[in-house]
Amino acid sequence: MTTTERTEAGPDPLTGDLIGSGVEGGLGDQMSAWWQRVRGGDMGSLPAIGGFIVLSILFSILSPYFLTAGNFANLLNQAATLVMLGMALVFVLLLGEIDLSAGVTGGVGMAIFVVLVDVAHWNWVLSLVLAFVFGIATGALIGFLVARVGIPSFVVTLGLFLGYQGVALSVIGSGGLYRIQVPELIALQNGNLPVWGGWALLVIMLAISAGTSFWDRARRTRAGVPNRAISLVWIKLAVILVLGGVVVYILNLDRSQSVVPVAGVPIVVPVVLAILWVGTFVLDRTKYGRYIYAIGGNTEAARRAGVKVRWIKWWAFVCCSTLAVFAGLLSATRVGSVDAAAGRDIVLSGVAAAVVGGVSLFGGKGRLMNAAVGALVIAVITNGLGLLNLPAGVNFVVTGVVLILAATVDALSRLRSGGARI
């Protein structure tokens, strides 16, 4: 492993070898290193995953309908909007910023879309493109005001949150409501993949996961640094295979309550997974993503290292608003219509989803996956309490308690480890 060239470069007589990178040792060492990190306060999504499991068990005891295939598919469709919105917000939360207007941006984007299609009878693809252009423009505006002019993002987006409600009202007309009548888009939240499509999705996920793992290993080997034990790759693939396999199997069962069979993975699942994968790829493996984390950690350090801070912030807001329009699309196609209040109430749930999942509001810490898991927890609460026929007020109370619980677990774990806030 140690070439002559390297022993020359490193005049360390004691080891003469590479400094560790935490990938050494077998499976046991890796597990204990991971446990050390968790004990050190780096909990990631663990509290959220725990909460998800506990809530699921609780609701399956309380309601006979909770653990049915029909409800499971329904839960995924319900959660999709919040997952998208949570992921959108991660981009700005990582900078230590916030976008309170993400929900209404999606709402106004959809209002523009639906009015263009239903009233002006435009081509729906063109209208949709225009809705996304609106999202991009909104992000650019927020980015300009925050990164260039220097107004706190809380103030800018609070202003937009208020203003855009007025815009939505004037676009839609008070009390009005427009139906979405594009079957291709309705299918997004109401259609299912064919049975074989679910299995194909699982195979594709396994292939991508294995592909990136082995590609990374090959690159590390070429650079002459050690790899993690290969058993970890097999474990990861096995987890995807088993978990994914169970999910696909359940979703492929006939969940129809009438004669026409309904089965298959909801179309929204691969769509959200694709965006999750691309976003994670960008955040983890490209300069753009790395600089977002760097700015969130220490803006001045990033600036001195040559990072174009304003530019990166600008793009993060554009990403957020664009994905927010997509979240608006998922919401609108689920409901089937757009009204003037679309997206008004959901944005704080999006922030809550990210925080429950382990994204830090102080910036610099969190992943898209965290927001997705957090959104699933909140969706389970909504779904489960709905099945129990409890009054709507209970939903908000429980969601609030879970949010504070998640934040408490996170804070306590760091307090105990004496670690930094980030």
Added chain:
Amino acid sequence: MAEPIIQLRGVKKSFGPVNVLKGVDLVVRPGKVTALVGDNGAGKSTLIKGLAGVQPYDEGEVLIDGTHQPLHTPREAQGMGIEVVYQDLALCDNLDIVQNMFLGREETSTGTFDEGRMERDASDALRSLSVRTVKSVRQKVSSLSGGQRQTVAIARAVLKKARVVILDEPTAALGIAQTAQVLDLVKRLAGQGVAVVIISHNLADVFEVADDIAVLYLGQMVAQVDAADTTRDDVVGYITGTKTLTGAPVVDTSVIATGGAQ
């Protein structure tokens, strides 16, 4: 003696009516540690910011390798191989050592990070400084001690193949053992042929590592002497203005020009 990398001649800088640097000369040689000392307000930071290209000098000559260089932007200074390790370190707590060392200049292949190569190069840079206190290059910087952070910040400059490393009070916030660690590192850096400029208020540290001591007093370079040829008392005298190299008292001690009153 080796040819100097940096030569400053008659460098001046003023902010409005305040003349911070009044014609400063400085020589920095490769493989040598030059300590820059002086009381608060003597102009140390201003002198360094000029070299870093952050605040260019108003007047005077800057010679790098014997040729005139403007040093108008940080990028120009970095292009000349001049790196500054600032007092507040400029590291991101939420990133690991490798990510911090490569921040702003990541190695990529096919558009994505080549983590393996970065990890190896970071490890090599740390080992070339004989760093043994860092357990893993994938540790988050938030988990490092003050001395280790300083080490990472210096290794970051080494990684950039810096020829001149300027350290702004590297031991100010450190305990005894960590200070010793960092001073060792400074010596090894010079041993590799890097020109090191170290700003410090701690004369014990200065005498331990410095080959050359340059003393600023109210914007004037009152002495640049060989550390072996001088004593601590002399240096204190230079810093406080009670003593000059020639024995004569310092003439112009007024910092603020009276402008219209003249």
